Amino acid sequence: MAPPGNAAAPPALSKLTLRQSALNYPAIKPGQFHNTGCGRVCLVTGSGRGIGKEIARSFARSGYHVAVTARNAAEVEASCEEIKACCPDIKAVGIVADGCKHSDMEMLVAKVNEELGMIDVLVCNAGTNTFMPFTMTDPKDWWYSLEINLKSPTELTRLVLPQMRKRNSGTIIYTSSRAAVADLPWTTAYGAGKTGITRFAAVLQVELDEMARIESGSENGISLFSIHPGEIETSLHTTGFPEQTHRSAPYIIEHMKELDKKRPKFDISLPAWTCVYLASGKGAKLRGKYVDCTRDIEEAAKLYT
Numbered sequence: 268m269a270p271p272g273n274a275a276a277p278p279a280l281s282k283l284t285l286r287q288s289a290l291n292y293p294a295i296k297p298g299q300f301h302n303t304g305c306g307r308v309c310l311v312t313g314s315g316r317g318i319g320k321e322i323a324r325s326f327a328r329s330g331y332h333v334a335v336t337a338r339n340a341a342e343v344e345a346s347c348e349e350i351k352a353c354c355p356d357i358k359a360v361g362i363v364a365d366g367c368k369h370s371d372m373e374m375l376v377a378k379v380n381e382e383l384g385m386i387d388v389l390v391c392n393a394g395t396n397t398f399m400p401f402t403m404t405d406p407k408d409w410w411y412s413l414e415i416n417l418k419s420p421t422e423l424t425r426l427v428l429p430q431m432r433k434r435n436s437g438t439i440i441y442t443s444s445r446a447a448v449a450d451l452p453w454t455t456a457y458g459a460g461k462t463g464i465t466r467f468a469a470v471l472q473v474e475l476d477e478m479a480r481i482e483s484g485s486e487n488g489i490s491l492f493s494i495h496p497g498e499i500e501t502s503l504h505t506t507g508f509p510e511q512t513h514r515s516a517p518y519i520i521e522h523m524k525e526l527d528k529k530r531p532k533f534d535i536s537l538p539a540w541t542c543v544y545l546a547s548g549k550g551a552k553l554r555g556k557y558v559d560c561t562r563d564i565e566e567a568a569k570l571y572t
């Protein structure tokens with residue numbers, strides 16, 4: 268029987284084959300996606316650096332035109348130039364925008380439409396985390412985490428969905444986290460935000476499926492997924508521990524160091540090519556689900572059949 272719901276990841280996930288890189292992982296091995304994009308348009312938020320940058324590059328390598336966006340102009344430009352250099356046959360644009368400003372998000376969608384066309388794939392990846400005990404966290408910082416990890420991707424979805432619904436086609440992927448399904452301390456806001464976006468994807472999937480059936484008796488062609496990318500060494504692993512954490516709660520740093528020692532290492536290719544796989548239609552059985560990129564995706568799909 269299919270596991271119920273989504274946020275409580277199926278316990279059987281831990282029994283699936285561990286995957287650490289796309290390179291020796293048959294389901295998502297990069298070569299097979301060559302030209303699957305066929306000039307379709309992909310927007311990846313938080314793609315100036317880290318996981319988002321690699322996701323954007325992988326879509327470009329698969330033939331998608333890509334839009335790169337974040338707040339840091341130099342990083343956006345560098346990421347966009349790298350993509351153009353490695354994939355001269357596709358179009359790439361860099362757009363500086365703050366995911367927490369509604370007017371920036373409106374401008375972002377309008378510019379992507381103008382310069383590349385209608386959005387086929389949206390990857391809501393921008394996010395951040397600060398490790399601090401709840402009792403020591405400034406309420407403003409706490410709610411900012413909810414804004415960037417939950418409100419921002421939700422509102423961007425609101426802006427992009429109409430063009431996908433018009434064509435009854437599209438893929439939306441949310442970069443969630445294991446924090447959505449594990450009780451990781453010092454991250455109450457991040458855990459709440461990532462749980463929220465994971466549930467949002469699951470519920471919206473069912474809602475869109477039902478609406479298509481009720482409104483036109485047809486099948487909904489829009490697929491949503493949330494992913495845990497794997498624990499990957501990016502700048503998040505430094506910015507997550509600001510001076511205040513070092514000063515006021517140094518035990519958190521020791522705690523996380525101990526956790527890190529026990530964890531396998533994951534390569535950034537893992538979430539990047541998992542996203543391309545999901546947008547290719549191969550992950551149809553996982554529509555609406557929380558996909559843990561560190562576990563074999565084809566074995567995971569079988570849990571839902």
Ligand SMILES: NC(=O)c1ccc[n+]([C@@H]2O[C@H](COP(=O)([O-])OP(=O)(O)OC[C@H]3O[C@@H](n4cnc5c(N)ncnc54)[C@H](OP(=O)(O)O)[C@@H]3O)[C@@H](O)[C@H]2O)c1
Pocket residue numbers: 312313314315316317318319336337338339340342364365366367392393394395396415442443444445495496497498499500501502503504506
């Ligand atoms: N690395 C991991 O181990 C890990 C594990 C689980 C989940 N994740 C998730 O993976 C995603 C990517 O993280 P990462 O590790 O690649 O971190 P990263 O290297 O810090 O990259 C985060 C990206 O998000 C952008 N961003 C942050 N706040 C933004 C805002 N207000 N508006 C627009 N863009 C914003 C950043 O650019 P600007 O600062 O220039 O705006 C940057 O491009 C996040 O959602 C994170 O929660 C990461």
